Amino acid sequence: MKNVWAIYRKEMGHYFVSPIAYVFIGLFLILTAFFFNFFLTAVIQQSLSAEMEGMRYGMSQNIDVPSEVMRAFFGLLSTLVLFITPILTMGVYSEERKRGTMELLMTSPITETDIVLGKFFASFSLFALMLLPTLSYLVFMYLRSDPMPPWRVLFAGYLGILLLGASLTALGTFISSLTENQIIAAVLTFAAFLLVWVLDIGRNASGGVASVLTYLSVIRHYEDFTRGTIDTSSLVYYASFIFLFVFLTVRSVDSMRWRRA
Amino acid sequence: MIEVQDLTKAYGSVTAVDHVSFTVNKGEILGFLGPNGAGKTTTMRILTGFMPATSGTARIGGFDVFNDSLEVRRHIGYLPETPPVYPDMTVESYLAFVTRIKNVPAEKRATLISDALQKTSITDKRHELIKRLSRGYKQRVGIAQALVHDPDVIILDEPTVGLDPKQIIEVRNLIKGLAGTHTIILSTHILPEVSMTCDRVVIINKGRIVAVDTPQNLTSQLKGGQRIRLEVGAPEAALREAVAQVAGARRVEIESARSDGHLAVNIEAAPGTDIRSNLAAKIVEKGWPLFELRGVSLSLEDIFLQLTTSDASHAQSTN
Numbered sequence: 159m160k161n162v163w164a165i166y167r168k169e170m171g172h173y174f175v176s177p178i179a180y181v182f183i184g185l186f187l188i189l190t191a192f193f194f195n196f197f198l199t200a201v202i203q204q205s206l207s208a209e210m211e212g213m214r215y216g217m218s219q220n221i222d223v224p225s226e227v228m229r230a231f232f233g234l235l236s237t238l239v240l241f242i243t244p245i246l247t248m249g250v251y252s253e254e255r256k257r258g259t260m261e262l263l264m265t266s267p268i269t270e271t272d273i274v275l276g277k278f279f280a281s282f283s284l285f286a287l288m289l290l291p292t293l294s295y296l297v298f299m300y301l302r303s304d305p306m307p308p309w310r311v312l313f314a315g316y317l318g319i320l321l322l323g324a325s326l327t328a329l330g331t332f333i334s335s336l337t338e339n340q341i342i343a344a345v346l347t348f349a350a351f352l353l354v355w356v357l358d359i360g361r362n363a364s365g366g367v368a369s370v371l372t373y374l375s376v377i378r379h380y381e382d383f384t385r386g387t388i389d390t391s392s393l394v395y396y397a398s399f400i401f402l403f404v405f406l407t408v409r410s411v412d413s414m415r416w417r418r419a
Numbered sequence: 420m421i422e423v424q425d426l427t428k429a430y431g432s433v434t435a436v437d438h439v440s441f442t443v444n445k446g447e448i449l450g451f452l453g454p455n456g457a458g459k460t461t462t463m464r465i466l467t468g469f470m471p472a473t474s475g476t477a478r479i480g481g482f483d484v485f486n487d488s489l490e491v492r493r494h495i496g497y498l499p500e501t502p503p504v505y506p507d508m509t510v511e512s513y514l515a516f517v518t519r520i521k522n523v524p525a526e527k528r529a530t531l532i533s534d535a536l537q538k539t540s541i542t543d544k545r546h547e548l549i550k551r552l553s554r555g556y557k558q559r560v561g562i563a564q565a566l567v568h569d570p571d572v573i574i575l576d577e578p579t580v581g582l583d584p585k586q587i588i589e590v591r592n593l594i595k596g597l598a599g600t601h602t603i604i605l606s607t608h609i610l611p612e613v614s615m616t617c618d619r620v621v622i623i624n625k626g627r628i629v630a631v632d633t634p635q636n637l638t639s640q641l642k643g644g645q646r647i648r649l650e651v652g653a654p655e656a657a658l659r660e661a662v663a664q665v666a667g668a669r670r671v672e673i674e675s676a677r678s679d680g681h682l683a684v685n686i687e688a689a690p691g692t693d694i695r696s697n698l699a700a701k702i703v704e705k706g707w708p709l710f711e712l713r714g715v716s717l718s719l720e721d722i723f724l725q726l727t728t729s730d731a732s733h734a735q736s737t738n
Contacts, residue, residue: 164519168505175507262503262564265467266520267493415470 161268165276173284183288194295197230224299224307232315232384239323244347247330248340250277255338270411278331278404285323311386318383321396325376328403335410420445420602425475428461435461437626446599450617451606458626459606460500463576467497479572496570498578502561506550510560514567521568535567538593554581575605591616610723649684650711651702661701667692
């Protein structure tokens with residue numbers, strides 16, 4: 159555990175001593191703030207015109223503004239995660255291999271699991287830190303809404319995006335451990351993300367294969383969370399996804415000893 | 420302290436290390452000498468547990484480098500070919516990280532770090548970012564990293580690369596100072612380094628050990644014969660003929676024929692014979708003016724070249 163902590167601290171130091179963390183967090187906040195503002199104004203306008211139409215034709219048609227905004231906003235978050243995570247994880251192992259520092263780690267009295275867990279938690283922490291300030295947008299909206307939407311929806315949504323991010327971080331760091339080249343790592347990671355993303359392409363089709371593929375899609379489970387439902391099967395899905403790729407990364411780091419030719 | 424038995428490493432069809440065996444005693448400095456690509460780095464990487472051997476065993480302090488890898492890694496400090504430094508860290512925070520992953524107790528870290536900084540004379544650079552340091556300083560940070568946790572065994576892959584002559588002397592003195600309490604293996608392709616720092620030398624070429632001995636023994640014994648340097652005013656053909664008549668003289672090699680008629684000649688004598696007096700008598704008999712006559716012992720450089728190129732020249736002569 160102490161070793162995991164040592165690696166974790168080193169990784170976090172790397173993020174925050176170099177401009178990496180600041181660039182990521184800054185850029186992410188600018189984008190999310192812009193879109194949040196955009197969604198909020200758009201939905202409010204939509205709701206106003208719907209109200210006016212309701213008055214004119216005598217049919218009242220209410221739009222639940224906070225829910226609409228949150229649906230759009232969580233959708234945006236997942237899309238941004240799709241683009242940002244590959245860049246976040248591409249260097250985790252490939253940079254270390256290229257610099258030769260992997261040789262230091264692998265000849266120190268720490269296990270592969272220590273290295274992998276330390277690095278995984280660090281990447282995930284950076285992701286969580288990037289996400290955290292966006293919570294303030296929604297809390298602000300909650301406090302100004304009447305009636306206030308249930309906090310459960312907000313909680314479930316953030317739990318969902320954290321789990322999605324953790325899953326993609328696990329997958330991304332695994333791919334980074336396969337190559338010495340950061341660009342290749344980023345491109346492969348992006349391709350892999352798209353693949354696990356679009357697995358639910360057959361969601362409207364029926365049949366065994368389609369339903370299995372839909373279950374395996376990372377985005378399908380995320381949508382459950384954004385609707386405010388915390389489904390055990392989704393929790394199990396993400397937990398298994400994370401465990402699988404962290405485990406594969408341990409195996410991959412271990413195999414570096416053997417495949418150096 | 421270190422026992423290596425029949426160590427072999429093959430990369431596909433290429434055998435980088437071929438049945439290498441040697442031992443290193445506690446407190447000894449062993450030099451690993453060989454041309455580039457001889458298998459020095461591979462051997463060191465196996466010893467440090469960075470990569471497994473194809474066959475054979477290696478034990479450090481009684482622990483197998485593969486089966487008890489973690490235990491072995493607790494007892495070694497290792498400087499790889501390129502210093503394994505993080506450019507974004509300061510020297511001090513980097514060494515602090517290294518002590519943490521080497522399981523040094525928290526209360527000992529500060530003293531060990533300042534010791535290591537002092538030994539490698541980088542104390543004044545400790546707050547600098549490593550990426551701002553020159554090649555020589557990075558190398559010294561690498562050395563500091565290998566000894567910061569005060570390991571029993573220190574393995575250094577070309578420790579003096581990238582250093583200037585003054586720093587090289589400092590590092591050699593540092594290594595000599597570590598001997599006795601630490602067991603050290605260092606690799607190099609620079610010959611004087613071995614004769615200056617090491618207690619014993621392993622000469623390795625194309626993955627095989629070609630000689631193991633002390634630098635002194637290698638210099639004096641390996642080549643049994645003596646070499647004689649002669650400067651004489653004589654015609655070349657006549658000299659060759661005259662030398663051939665001296666018992667024990669083997670190979671005559673005219674180094675240079677100067678415009679004033681002097682010949683600089685190297686003569687190899689058969690092992691165990693001293694031909695100097697006979698040679699002098701022969702030259703006096705012929706009435707040639709003698710300018711120089713002295714015995715030359717083979718330098719480590721000659722031995723090294725002889726050992727590492729003999730295969731190639733042998734192959735050529737049989738073709």
